[in-house]
Amino acid sequence: MSAQTFFIGFFGLAAVWFGIVVFRTFSMVRSALALLFSQTALGAMFLSMQAEFLGVLQIMMMATEMSIMAIFMVMFMMDPGGLGEMDMTHQKRLSLSAGIVSFVAAVAVAVFVDWGPVAHTAPDAAQQTVDLGLELLGRSMLIFETAGVTILTAMIAATAVAIQPATWRSKHEH
Amino acid sequence: MSIDLLLALITGAALFGVGIYGALSQTNLVMIMMGVELMLAGAMVNLVAFWRYLHPDTPAGQMFVLIVMTVMAIEMAVGFGVAIARFRAKGSVEMEEAVELKG
Amino acid sequence: MTTVLILLLLALGAYLVAVIETWTITGRFQLAAPLFAGIALLGRESIVPRKPDRIFFEVAPVLLLISAILAAAVVPLTPDLIITDLATGALFINAALVYVLVALLMAGWGPDGAYAMIGGWRFLGQLIAYAMLIVMPITAVVMRAESLLTTQIVVSQAGVWNIVYQPLGFVLFFIAAMALAFLPPFDLPTAKGELAGGVEAEYTGVRLAVFRLGRLALIITLAAATVIFYLGGWQGPWLPPWAWSAIKILVVTATMLLIGRFMPRIREADLLAWCWIFGIPLALLNIFLVGVLVLVLP
Numbered sequence: 328m329s330a331q332t333f334f335i336g337f338f339g340l341a342a343v344w345f346g347i348v349v350f351r352t353f354s355m356v357r358s359a360l361a362l363l364f365s366q367t368a369l370g371a372m373f374l375s376m377q378a379e380f381l382g383v384l385q386i387m388m389m390a391t392e393m394s395i396m397a398i399f400m401v402m403f404m405m406d407p408g409g410l411g412e413m414d415m416t417h418q419k420r421l422s423l424s425a426g427i428v429s430f431v432a433a434v435a436v437a438v439f440v441d442w443g444p445v446a447h448t449a450p451d452a453a454q455q456t457v458d459l460g461l462e463l464l465g466r467s468m469l470i471f472e473t474a475g476v477t478i479l480t481a482m483i484a485a486t487a488v489a490i491q492p493a494t495w496r497s498k499h500e501h
Numbered sequence: 502m503s504i505d506l507l508l509a510l511i512t513g514a515a516l517f518g519v520g521i522y523g524a525l526s527q528t529n530l531v532m533i534m535m536g537v538e539l540m541l542a543g544a545m546v547n548l549v550a551f552w553r554y555l556h557p558d559t560p561a562g563q564m565f566v567l568i569v570m571t572v573m574a575i576e577m578a579v580g581f582g583v584a585i586a587r588f589r590a591k592g593s594v595e596m597e598e599a600v601e602l603k604g
Numbered sequence: 605m606t607t608v609l610i611l612l613l614l615a616l617g618a619y620l621v622a623v624i625e626t627w628t629i630t631g632r633f634q635l636a637a638p639l640f641a642g643i644a645l646l647g648r649e650s651i652v653p654r655k656p657d658r659i660f661f662e663v664a665p666v667l668l669l670i671s672a673i674l675a676a677a678v679v680p681l682t683p684d685l686i687i688t689d690l691a692t693g694a695l696f697i698n699a700a701l702v703y704v705l706v707a708l709l710m711a712g713w714g715p716d717g718a719y720a721m722i723g724g725w726r727f728l729g730q731l732i733a734y735a736m737l738i739v740m741p742i743t744a745v746v747m748r749a750e751s752l753l754t755t756q757i758v759v760s761q762a763g764v765w766n767i768v769y770q771p772l773g774f775v776l777f778f779i780a781a782m783a784l785a786f787l788p789p790f791d792l793p794t795a796k797g798e799l800a801g802g803v804e805a806e807y808t809g810v811r812l813a814v815f816r817l818g819r820l821a822l823i824i825t826l827a828a829a830t831v832i833f834y835l836g837g838w839q840g841p842w843l844p845p846w847a848w849s850a851i852k853i854l855v856v857t858a859t860m861l862l863i864g865r866f867m868p869r870i871r872e873a874d875l876l877a878w879c880w881i882f883g884i885p886l887a888l889l890n891i892f893l894v895g896v897l898v899l900v901l902p
Contacts, residue, residue, distance in 0.1 A: 433510070459564065
């Protein structure tokens with residue numbers, strides 16, 4: 328069993344364990360930070376699969392996103408500290424069976440399909456970064472531009488939806 | 502059938518399963534979004550595993566993962582904008598109370 | 605043997621930075637001050653708040669130290685002295701430094717105290733302000749070097765240092781680095797005099813020593829990053845490369861520690877306004893200018 332297999336297994340197990348902790352814990356901030364560490368484990372898994380740029384990007388972006396999710400949890404949820412130990416779930420059996428069925432189906436597909444010849448070496452990391460850059464700005468330029476415009480639209484839309492309406496503010500200012 | 506590929510695919514499947522459980526069982530919008538994030542993360546792991554073990558010479562595989570990461574970020578941004586607006590209007594983001602189209 | 609020597613020299617450098625920090629705060633140059641402060645902290649009673657979130661309370665100082673050290677692992681002090689020359693080194697520095705935010709959030713939420721919590725959430729507001737101002741100047745630096753390797757970034761500054769080539773990027777990166785290391789005037793998380801120490805407030809004894817050490821390592825790492833991105837790393841006329849690295853890092857650290865001492869603390873609302881209204885268009889202008897220069901100059 329090579330080192331790569333060990334690390335993929337270890338980080339995968341860590342990611343799944345942290346993912347389960349997200350929904351088992353009562354404290355909301357612990358839930359958000361458990362999701363953060365789950366995504367970090369995934370980023371480490373990408374690194375051990377030699378996708379270096381993607382791994383570093385995942386680690387960086389998910390830390391920021393999940394921290395912002397943590398503050399939203401504190402703002403919007405009733406018991407962010409979790410000491411009240413409230414049960415905030417509904418349709419338990421349906422969701423548990425849906426989760427288990429999807430897991431079993433995906434594993435069945437993974438095990439029983441013949442994926443074809445498996446490549447054992449990947450290009451080295453510097454070469455991958457160069458290739459990715461050339462691909463992004465060459466063949467996939469339209470996709471990249473569309474993604475950029477979509478991000479800008481989403482930013483403007485989210486700000487417009489979240490901003491306080493001016494009439495409320497001027498009515499309540501004294 | 503490489504053991505590494507199998508491990509990565511099983512991890513993706515497990516994350517997807519946990520994500521579906523979370524998205525369907527939680528009542529709060531923020532927790533539902535966390536379930537969706539887990540599902541997208543499971544899909545990303547599968548994508549990277551397929552890129553690495555089946556087609557490591559095509560950078561388009563990595564580009565697909567970049568697009569999925571972008572989608573995760575965008576969905577979180579717009580989702581939280583909607584959550585803020587809902588919280589201001591109704592005082593909570595519990596999805597059990599969000600049964601009417603009006604107001 | 606050389607590894608031990610290098611580690612000793614690095615520890616000595618860190619000690620010198622601690623002495624410089626004492627000098628900037630008190631105005632007196634006391635060579636033994638950090639040693640006595642460290643011994644005193646280790647000897648003091650370690651008080652734990654009444655109902656902390658135990659995991660966060662314990663992990664936060666350690667995570668701060670680890671993230672600073674991880675970011676320093678990809679910084680080259682001389683052409684051969686680098687712990688790991690990752691192919692995405694410039695991006696990895698930023699990735700490791702984001703965990704400073706996670707550590708401060710844990711330190712804020714963990715102790716179950718008001719002042720610590722306010723300090724922690726204020727740092728999140730600060731991060732939203734400075735995050736783009738760190739990444740965009742790094743993008744411009746990488747554009748000139750045409751590689752994410754940190755050694756390649758230093759080598760690409762052989763003729764003209766980046767501080768001359770992209771001065772706008774340097775100013776933005778320096779300000780954002782000070783905000784990341786929560787130095788005055790951006791020291792909202794540990795607002796002395798307002799939040800009674802903020803995120804540091806509930807830590808005593810060994811944990812406070814680790815927290816302060818982590819902060820020191822963070823300042824040194826950010827100074828080292830500034831030096832390799834903008835000040836030409838180990839390049840210089842007469843002295844050997846390691847001497848130039850050491851001198852430049854010490855000068856940048858002293859500047860970072862001194863420059864904000866007499867300025868009022870900037871509120872996160874003002875910081876956000878300034879960074880997003882002025883900082884980001886300036887950073888985009890910097891990228892555009894560097895792109896034009898890279899294409900036009902031979």
